[in-house]
Amino acid sequence: MTTDSSGYSMYVFRSGRRNVPGQRLVAELADDLRALDAPAGVERRPGVVLRALVRAGELESILTDAGAGSAPLLAELTDDLAVLLVGGDGAGARAIPDGPTSDHGRSDVWPRTARRPTTSQALAALAAIDVPATVPTSPPEGFSFYALHPLDFARLAARLASPPAPVRVVGIRSIGTTLSAVTAAALRRLGIRAGRITVRPAGHPYDRRVELGARELAWVQDGIAEGAQFWVADEGPGFSGSSFLSTGDALVGAGVPRGNIVFLGSRAPDPDALVAPDGARRWRSFRAERAECGTQLPGDAGEFIGGGAWRRRLYEEESRWPPSWTSMERLKYLSRDGSRILKFEGMGRYGAECLERAHGVFRARFGPEPRDEGQGFLSYPWLPGRPLQAGDLSDAVLERLADYCAFRASAFPVPTLATDEIVTMARNNFSLEMGNELPGELQLEIARPVLVDGKMDPHEWLGSASGELFKVDASGHGDDHFLPGPTDIAWDLAGAIIEWRMAPGARRAFLERYRRRSGDDPERRLPAYLLAYALLRLGYAAMAAASLQDDGEARRLSAARHRYRAALIDGLGAAASSGALG
Structure with a gap:
């Protein structure tokens, strides 16, 4: 089956960048450090070492980007937590353990005693750091969405280790900060001398550059003198490969022999598909190794039902399957006894926020009760029932949809938001789909800024034998790497109207229930969101269809694309007459 290549140019991913209070990040990390020091006989919460490590790496990356003087202290803490993770899950540890000093190319910041710092010392040092009032941050995608576990890189390091050659690890910020710490810790555990620094590529996403400062250059020169290998650690590579390539080029420019450079990533790209300038030739000039992801699973994980496989258990006929971008689905497993579904919802701060939202949905009686399974996974009861279809729309369903939207509008508010990225998406996708420019500037009013659900599709609702309706997948979609991200609740209202194919009467009843x-x-701001929703979902379906090799899935996605195109055309007139297209 041939696909429309315009799908590759659709705008569906978002930056995910947001400003958060700096002291909040510090306080969350401090809470995890206290949990590490649990009293004897108290069972440590699952994944606390992992969560603390991810948070420490995130904060180290933020402070390093800001040029903060306290960044080296956070680097030491990240290293200590990496040692703890690589040495075991920390279930019996009461303090950050002894370990060899890592080399960050800077002066030591911890007192050099016979032991590494205790948890109380780490907390005291953390309380003294100077962190900005607000800091920009975005979820580390591999840890948040793709089930990349830091220990995947520890295993890769062990596989590649060749004692006694020393290794200099270069982490690419942001996520490469944590990955570099774990890689170096795994090497030192094997008796290999290893140190690390981090770098931040800058410039156009398809043509990034890395500039090494004087201290980084001195660190590289020291490594060359001792005959070290240089390992570059990051997730990806992405669409361009330019973050890896720019870091490799910077090392070569500093005098590192090309044969001594190894890229450590989470996937093996097709070099010919990389869009960085001269990407294929440049990539092939370096050695690249891939970590196996998705291998660090909860002990109760049984049958794999991700990648769209869950549909085989819920639908008797394949013709009724909803479309899915299968390669972008979160990892999902049934528990060994079949009573629960285990889903990867994210590590670190991102996963903790998903768990909190899932509890909120459960307490409001809209969804099943979550349970933290560790390793970034949450589990939910496997509910008896069937996923709904648009034809199941009834007065009771309309009321449930409206009540759920009203719940989210009050339960998950966020600060006032900008709409620039959604407007850019709408212009881009309209132009690609229709062959001309959007007739006016889309006016998206933000009256109720919330963390939306983002997936109001009928199959995201389960109907039980008793008639109850439950929302599934309610915690992660509103804040993942796809647009819209946090926005006005009108996004979910528009999604419900389009996905359930509401006739005018049903739409009026739905909106009236929501108002009450x-x-x-x-009503005034809804036409713009109906247009934006159709354009995003159209682009999503087009890009997914273009990227998948499965003809059956591509046909389902192409059919969805045509349905969203029809919704787009239907909504253009209403948007123009309402002033949504200024």
Whole structure:
């Protein structure tokens, strides 16, 4: 089956960047450090070492980008937590363990005693750091969405280790900060001398550059003098490969023999598909190794039901399957006894936020009760029932949809938001799909800024034998790497209207129920969101269809694309007459 190549140019991913209070990040990390020091006889919460490590790496990366003087202290803490993770899950540890000093190309910041710092010392040092009032941050995608576990890189390091050659590890910020710490810790555990630094590629995403400062250059020169290998650690490579390539080029420019450079990533790309300038030739000039991801699973994980496989258990006929971008689905497993579904929801701060939201949905009686399974996985009861279809729309379903939207509008508010990225997406996708420019500037009003659900599709609702309706996948989609991200609740209202194919009467009843429940009248701002929703989902279906090799899946996605195109055309007139296209 041939696919429309325009799908590759659709705009569906978002930057995910947001400003958060700096002291909040410090306080969350401090809470995890205290949990590490649990009293004897108290069982440590699953994944606390992992969560603390991910948070420490995130904060180290933020402070390093800001040029903060406290960044080296955070680097030491990240290293200590990496040692703890690589040495075991920390279940019996009461303090950050002894370990060899890592070489960051800078002065030591911890007192050099016979032991590494205790948890109390780490907490005291953490309390003294100077962190900005607000800091920009975005989820580390591999840890948040793709089930990349730091120990995947520890195993890769063990496989590649060749004592006694020393190794200099270069982490690419942001996620490469944590990965470099774990890689170096794994090497030192094998008796190999290893140190690390981190770098931040800058410039156009397809043509990034790395500039090594004086201290980084001195660190590289020291490594060359001792005959070290240089390992570059990051997730990916992505669409261009330019972060890896720019780091490799910078090392070569500093005098490192090309044969001494190894890229450590989470996937093996097709070099000919990389869009960085001269990407194929440059990539092939370096050695690249891939970590095996998705191998660090909870002990109760049984049958794999990710990648769209869950549909075989819920639908008798394949013709009724909803479309899925199968390669982008989160990892999912059934428990060994079949009573629960285990889903990867994210590590570190991102996963903790997903768990908190899932508990909120459960307490409001809209979804099943979550359980933290560790390793970034949450589990939910496997509910008896069937996924709904648009034809199941009824008065009771309309009320449930409206009540759920009103709940999210009050339960998950966020600060006032900008709409620039959604508007850019709408212009881009409209132009690609329709062959001309969007007739006006899309005016997206933010009246109820919330962390939306983002997936109001009928199959995301399960109907039980008793008639109850439950929302599934309610914690992660609103804040993942796809647009829209946090936005006005009108996004979910528009999604429900389009996905359930509501006739005018059903739409009026749905919106009236929402108004009564929320006190919010969305009618004026809704036409713009109907247009934006259709354009995003159209682009998503087009890009997914272009990227998959499965003809059956591509046909389902192409059919969805045509349905969203029809919704787009239907909504253009209403958007123009309402002033949504200024």
